[in-house]
Amino acid sequence: xxxxxxxxxxxIASLGKTIPDFKAGDTIRVGYKVTEGTRTRVQMYEGVCIxxxxxxxxAGSFTVRKISFGEGVERVFPLFSTNIESIEVVxxxxxxxxxxYYLRSRRGKSARIAEVSNYKPKSGAEx
Numbered sequence: 001x002x003x004x005x006x007x008x009x010x011x012i013a014s015l016g017k018t019i020p021d022f023k024a025g026d027t028i029r030v031g032y033k034v035t036e037g038t039r040t041r042v043q044m045y046e047g048v049c050i051x052x053x054x055x056x057x058x059a060g061s062f063t064v065r066k067i068s069f070g071e072g073v074e075r076v077f078p079l080f081s082t083n084i085e086s087i088e089v090v091x092x093x094x095x096x097x098x099x100x101y102y103l104r105s106r107r108g109k110s111a112r113i114a115e116v117s118n119y120k121p122k123s124g125a126e127x
Contacts, residue, residue: 011058015115016082019079019087022049023052024097024100025092028089029088031085032101033084074104
């Protein structure tokens with residue numbers, strides 16, 4: 001293991017977060033801390049993960065797309081952000097590519113993703 005990977009692993013261990021195993025196509029629910037004035041609350045953001053960047057490293061991020069009041073809304077979350085309280089996988093999607101940017105131009109039934117019924121978690125590492 002090279003020095004950079006070792007430092008990155010130490011950083012991730014010090015954060016103490018458990019990131020569930022998810023990929024593009026999965027519907028996920030992200031609990032994001034929102035600060036309004038002096039109060040902080042957790043707002044749930046549920047949508048389809050359309051991409052993951054930089055793997056599961058410290059610089060990793062993922063994009064979640066949802067339809068809000070008939071308008072498509074995308075949000076990019078850093079994987080190990082201190083503002084993310086929880087990440088929960090709602091359903092697993094069966095897709096054949098890593099980036100689902102084509103969903104941006106689709107509406108309704110053509111934007112659906114089939115659900116995986118025989119999902120097996122990765123053995124060993126979580127993330």
